[in-house]
Amino acid sequence: MRNIVFEITRFKGTPIPREALGPTRSKQESYMSTIDLNSLxxxxxxxxxxxxxxxxxxxxxxxxxxxxxxxxxxxxxxxxxxxxxxxxxxARKVNPPKYRHPENPDLTWSGRGRQPDWYKELTGAGTAPEDLLIVKSA
Missing domain, CATH: 1.20.5 (Single alpha-helices involved in coiled-coils or other helix-helix interfaces)
Structure with missing residues (x-):
């Protein structure tokens, strides 16, 4: 058991103070029971x-x-x-964009999740959501 205690004290190269180790125990007992965590x-x-x-x-x-x-x-x-x-x-399914900003085509939105600021601004100013659709239904 002395070797097991030594292994615990040298784990990852950082020695645990000897006073933190309790008395040695049988192999059946937990390794962690030999460390007095309160003294660390x-x-x-x-x-x-x-x-x-x-x-x-x-x-x-x-x-x-x-x-x-x-x-x-x-x-x-x-x-x-x-x-x-x-x-x-x-592969995770990516939802294609459904709405596009009329002046900046780089700004798109799939229509799912939180509405982007540009979409809220345009619809709040009176633009119909159908006018922002990328593929407009006939």
Whole structure:
């Protein structure tokens, strides 16, 4: 267990003060139970949290990569690629512009979401929304 405590103290090259470590415990007990968090300074706690967050992210990334590799291998056994089975990455549908500013054609709006300022100004001044349509219905 002494090696485990040493690994915790040397995690990411930043030693944790020895007084922060409690008595050594059996392997079955949690590694974190050997650190007395109350004796750490705020900077040490923030560093520890940052290191733990990074370790968790790296762990999750490794697990995702391993799962993806396993799925790709299984798909290859059946003669497919993973993209063949999942339909590949789906592109987000972009709504085409529906309204255009009459004087500045670079200003457009899809008609969804919040109304742009130019649209509110023109309609507020009496311009009919149908006059701003890019494709006018017959």
């Amino acid at each position: 300074s705020l900077d040490e706690l923030k560093k520890l949290r940052k290191d733990v967050d990074l370790a968790i992210k790296n762990f999750e990334d490794r697990k995702k990569k391993a799962a993806l590799a396993e799925l790709e291998a299984k798909a290859a056994e059946f003669g497919f690629s993973l993209n063949d089975l999942t339909g590949g990455a789906r």
